[in-house]
Amino acid sequence: MNNACVLMTCPMFTYLEQELETRFKLIKLWDHSSSKTEFFNNYSSSIKAVVGNTKVGADAKLIDSLPNLEIVASYSVGLDKIDLDKCKQRGIKVTNTPDVLTDDVADLAIGLALAVLRKVCVCDRFVRSGNWISGDFGLATKFSGKSVGIVGLGRIGSEIAKRAEAFQCPISYHSRSKKPNTNYKYYSNIVDLAANCEILVVACALTEETHHIVNRKVIDALGPKGFLINIARGAHVDEPELVSALLEGRLGGAGLDVFENEPEPPEKLFALDNVVLVPHVGSDTEETSKAMADLVISNLEAHFKGEPLLTPVI
Amino acid sequence: MATKQTDYQQHFSSQELPVVLVNRLPSFRLPSKPPFIDNLLPHFHLLDPHDAPEPYDSFLSRHAHSIRALITVGPTPVTAEFLNLLPCLGLIVGTSAGLDHIDLPACRSRGIAVTNASSAFSEDVADCAVGLLIDVLRRISAADRFVRGQMWPVKKEYPLGFKLGGKRVGIVGLGSIGSEIAKRLSAFNCSIAYNSRKKKPSVPFPFYANVSDLAANSDVLILCCALTEETTHIINKDVMIALGKQGLIINVGRGSLIDEKVLVQCLVRGEIGGAGLDVFENEPNVPKELLGLDNVVLSPHCAVMTPESFEALLQLTVANLKAFFSNKPLLSVVSNE
Numbered sequence: 001m002n003n004a005c006v007l008m009t010c011p012m013f014t015y016l017e018q019e020l021e022t023r024f025k026l027i028k029l030w031d032h033s034s035s036k037t038e039f040f041n042n043y044s045s046s047i048k049a050v051v052g053n054t055k056v057g058a059d060a061k062l063i064d065s066l067p068n069l070e071i072v073a074s075y076s077v078g079l080d081k082i083d084l085d086k087c088k089q090r091g092i093k094v095t096n097t098p099d100v101l102t103d104d105v106a107d108l109a110i111g112l113a114l115a116v117l118r119k120v121c122v123c124d125r126f127v128r129s130g131n132w133i134s135g136d137f138g139l140a141t142k143f144s145g146k147s148v149g150i151v152g153l154g155r156i157g158s159e160i161a162k163r164a165e166a167f168q169c170p171i172s173y174h175s176r177s178k179k180p181n182t183n184y185k186y187y188s189n190i191v192d193l194a195a196n197c198e199i200l201v202v203a204c205a206l207t208e209e210t211h212h213i214v215n216r217k218v219i220d221a222l223g224p225k226g227f228l229i230n231i232a233r234g235a236h237v238d239e240p241e242l243v244s245a246l247l248e249g250r251l252g253g254a255g256l257d258v259f260e261n262e263p264e265p266p267e268k269l270f271a272l273d274n275v276v277l278v279p280h281v282g283s284d285t286e287e288t289s290k291a292m293a294d295l296v297i298s299n300l301e302a303h304f305k306g307e308p309l310l311t312p313v314i
Numbered sequence: 315m316a317t318k319q320t321d322y323q324q325h326f327s328s329q330e331l332p333v334v335l336v337n338r339l340p341s342f343r344l345p346s347k348p349p350f351i352d353n354l355l356p357h358f359h360l361l362d363p364h365d366a367p368e369p370y371d372s373f374l375s376r377h378a379h380s381i382r383a384l385i386t387v388g389p390t391p392v393t394a395e396f397l398n399l400l401p402c403l404g405l406i407v408g409t410s411a412g413l414d415h416i417d418l419p420a421c422r423s424r425g426i427a428v429t430n431a432s433s434a435f436s437e438d439v440a441d442c443a444v445g446l447l448i449d450v451l452r453r454i455s456a457a458d459r460f461v462r463g464q465m466w467p468v469k470k471e472y473p474l475g476f477k478l479g480g481k482r483v484g485i486v487g488l489g490s491i492g493s494e495i496a497k498r499l500s501a502f503n504c505s506i507a508y509n510s511r512k513k514k515p516s517v518p519f520p521f522y523a524n525v526s527d528l529a530a531n532s533d534v535l536i537l538c539c540a541l542t543e544e545t546t547h548i549i550n551k552d553v554m555i556a557l558g559k560q561g562l563i564i565n566v567g568r569g570s571l572i573d574e575k576v577l578v579q580c581l582v583r584g585e586i587g588g589a590g591l592d593v594f595e596n597e598p599n600v601p602k603e604l605l606g607l608d609n610v611v612l613s614p615h616c617a618v619m620t621p622e623s624f625e626a627l628l629q630l631t632v633a634n635l636k637a638f639f640s641n642k643p644l645l646s647v648v649s650n651e
Contacts, residue, residue, distance in 0.1 A: 011471070103479040104452075107502060111448030115455075118620075120445050120611065124455045127612040128605045132598040139347075142620040143445075144437040166501035167441065263466040270462045278457040279466045285452070287477040 004304055005046040007066070009056035012075050016293035020051065023297065029056070040065055049073060049300055054280070055262070057081025063090065071303045073296045076283075077101055079313060080206040080233060087314060094313040095299040098155060100291040101283035106159035108282050109201055109231045112255030113148075115276040116227055117141040117199075122273045141252075144168055149197030151190060151213065152204025152232070153179050160201055172197055175204065190214075194221035199229060206233040216241045219251055227253045231282050234260040243268050246275060257282050331359040332639040333380045335400075338387035340364055344409075345624050353628055358635060374399055383638055385409065385631065386416065394420035405638045407631055411435050411491065411618070412568055413648060414541035429634045429646045432490045434626035435618040440494035442617035443536055443566045446590025447499075449611045450562055451476045456608040476560075479503040484532030486525060486548065487539020487567065488514060495536055507531060510539070525549070529556040534564065541568035549573065554580045560587040566617050569595040578603050581610060592617045 006024040008017065020026045027047065032039035047066045050058045053075040060083045063069060071093040072082055079096060087094050115121055119140040126137055148164045150157045150173040161171045161184060172185040174193040179186070187193040190213060194200050200222050204210050214228065214237040222228060228251065230237055239260040245251040246269065253274035259265040262280055269275050283292065298310050334354070336344065344350035354360055361381070363373045383405040386392050392406055394417045403426055406416060411432040421428050449455050452475040460472060481504050485492045488508040496506045496519065506519045509528045513521040522528035525548055529535055535557060539545055549563065549572040557563070563586065565572060574595040580586045581604065588609035594600050597615055604610050633645050 103503065104477055107448060107478045108452055108454075110502075111445070111452055111454055114441060114445035115449060115458075118442060118445050120449050120613065121455045121458045123613045123616060124449075124611050127600055127614050132600070132614040137614045137616045137619065139619050139621055140616065142438055142622040143441045145622075163498075163501045166498045168437075265461060265466070267464075270464075276454065276458050277461040278454060279461055279472055281452065281457060281472065281475065284472070285475045285477040287480075289474055 004048050005043065006049040006051060006300065007043075007047045009050065009052040009058070009062075012051075012053045012055075013289050013293055015290060016051070016075060016296060019293060019297050020300075023301065024049070049303070051075060051296060051300075052081060054078055054081060058087075059083050060086050063087065063092065071095070071300065073299045073303075075292055075296050078206065078233065080235075084314060093303065093309060095296070095309055095311050096313050097292040097295045098311055100295055101288050102155045102159050104285050104288045105156050105203075105231050105282040106163055108257060108278075109156075109160045109203065109229055109255075110163045112229050112231070112257065112276055112278070113199055113201070113227065114143055116229070116253045116255040116274065117143045117146070119273070121276050146198040147172065147196070149173065149187075149193040149200045150184075151175070151193070151200065151202045151236075152210075153182065153184070154204065156231070157201075157203035158182075160203055169199075176209075191217050191221045194218045194226070197222075198225065199227045201229045202232040202236045204232060204236070206235055211235055212238045214238065214242070216245075219245045222251060224250055225252050227251075227255070229255045231257045234258040234262065239266060246272060331357065332635075333377070333382065334358040334360055334635060335374075335377070335381045335384035336360055336362040336387065337384045337390055337392065337396075338362070338364065339390045342388045342390055344385070344387055345627070347621065348625055348628050350628055350631070353632065354635075357632065378402070383407065383635060385635075389415045392416045392421075397421070397424060397426070405429070405634070405644070407634050409627060409631065411439065412541060414568060418648070427638070427644055428648050429630075429644055430648050431618075431627050431630060431646070433646050434630045435623050436490040436494045438620050438623045439491045439538065439566050439617040440498055442592055442613065443491075443495050443538065443564050443590075444498050446566070446592065446611050446613065447534060447536070447562070447564050448478060450564070450588045450590045450609065451478050451481075453608065455611050480505075481533040482507065482531060483534045483536060484508065484522070484528040485519075486510075486528070486535060486537045486571075488517060488519075489538065489540075491538040491566070492536075495538065504534075511544075526553050526556045529553045529561070532557065533560065534562045537563070537565045537567040537571045539567055539571065541570055546570050547573040549577070551576045551580075554586050557586055559585060562586070562588045562590070564590040566592045569593040569597065574601065581607060 004024050007027050009029050044065050048070045050072045052058050058072045063086045069092050074096045077096050077098045144167040146169055148169045148171055153173040153175050174187045174190045243266045255276045257278050258280055302309050361377055363370045366373045378400055381400050382402050385407045397420055406428045408430045413430050483499050483504045483506050485508040488510050508519055509522050509525050578601045590611045592613040593615050637644050
């Protein structure tokens with residue numbers, strides 16, 4: 001097992017790199033960016049595992065170039081950067097990191113909602129700039145009791161709902177199908193959900209069907225007093241439509257952890273006080289990063305020992 | 315204001331409506347959104363010495379014997395000397411959650427009831443406390459600055475935050491605001507403990523009689539107790555050391571609950587992990603050293619500043635006054651304990 005070659009696609013977490021290095025022969029794709037052909041000639045047939053993340057996963061091109069690839073262990077729960085069909089065809093196993101990051105992502109969703117509605121970041125800027133000396137801040141919007149609509153009532157969506165309920169927020173949701181064991185109000189159409197809630201939270205997986213699921217119609221339904229919170233994927237939202245809605249005051253505000261073109265969010269948003277922008281940090285805590293890394297390692301070790309995978313996707 | 319009084323006097327005999335004094339520092343007024351005065355005038359004969367043409371003292375002494383209730387606006391003080399000018403006073407309605415500007419012992423000895431606004435504000439203040447806590451732990455304001463400063467493409471890695479789940483939260487003052495905070499943070503899988511003047515028998519959370527002990531057993535301290543002589547600087551050097559290098563302090567109470575000089579030192583030296591502060595010892599002045607720190611989140615005493623809080627405050631104010639004048643129980647009277 002110590003000789004098994006593992007390819008890491010990009011820098012993601014120093015602890016993970018170190019742990020992989022002690023257990024396997026770790027090859028860092030970014031160390032070879034200048035000599036790609038040479039790299040593939042030297043290493044491609046020995047690479048048995050790929051560790052990817054939300055920035056650089058395992059697309060068809062990479063998978064095709066690794067003839068002996070056995071497993072892709074993603075340092076993420078999202079699988080949109082992995083060509084799952086290709087993996088299925090080739091019999092390559094795939095693992096991800098569900099559950100360990102659910103709480104952190106749910107916490108951030110609520111944190112972003114509070115930050116946008118209660119203008120936490122704007123207040124902080126106001127104090128730091130010295131403006132408080134000249135006068136009081138003004139009013140924000142109450143969060144407690146606002147209706148919350150969740151797109152995707154999976155693990156993360158359910159935890160967001162549980163937290164919002166503690167603030168007396170009525171909960172409704174949209175997903176592919178109605179969930180059996182819940183009292184939350186279901187909308188089979190996302191536009192109806194948006195029309196009937198004040199805070200829309202995107203928490204579903206990114207697939208072909210959910211690409212741009214938050215489009216102009218949804219944004220219009222949410223309206224000038226509505227707020228969008230996205231902790232899922234930038235591609236869930238038609239970003240140019242979102243930007244123009246915010247600039248024109250057709251949407252009340254947005255809290256965004258993800259963007260269509262990371263690490264470059266739309267600059268037009270930078271001057272707005274009714275948005276909060278964070279750099280894809282949904283699971284970026286010391287505790288969770290370590291737990292995710294440990295899960296990646298455990299999955300790889302299990303694979304190479306011939307034991308059952310802990311969190312297989314396929 | 316004088317014009318409005320005249321309009322209403324045409325419809326109501328001002329002798330019929332109970333008299334309420336509006337006690338305010340000249341720079342403070344009752345909120346205009348919603349319009350407090352418009353909503354009070356149908357029910358009460360409002361007296362506002364600052365709006366009368368006659369000198370303050372003579373206006374007050376002329377009306378003193380008819381004044382059984384007063385509203386004190388914002389932090390407008392009510393001192394024992396002032397109370398002496400109002401021999402018939404039975405009720406003071408505060409428009410804030412804190413009552414540190416009112417001489418409560420003097421009120422007690424005169425048998426004057428005091429109501430505050432905690433129940434109107436408690437949800438919004440709790441939301442502010444939770445918002446500040448998540449921001450400090452997850453670095454939301456710092457991250458927002460990072461993105462707006464166009465640093466994301468440049469500086470590939472961004473410092474990690476800390477998980478909220480599993481944190482031990484110590485609430486100092488488990489009143490209406492503290493209880494709302496506890497309810498919210500329980501949903502984030504935090505464990506709750508508290509310090510209060512007395513243990514509350516119906517509360518399931520562990521009680522610590524001593525704030526230092528609470529701090530030693532907490533990852534986060536949230537301050538939402540009243541400011542009194544006993545609680546001034548209750549968060550001192552010992553408490554901060556007990557809280558420790560990873561510990562956080564969230565203050566939505568009053569600035570003077572914390573020894574601010576020591577807090578600043580501890581933050582600058584890394585002796586505590588961070589802070590979320592809505593209140594300061596000398597508002598609107600904030601210690602310069604805090605302005606450059608990424609592990610603090612600063613807020614300009616605006617935990618109650620939502621339209622809903624002001625609407626709730628208006629309802630509560632009218633309800634307390636009506637209850638008093640009909641000899642019914644007050645809604646948010648502050649008791650001796």
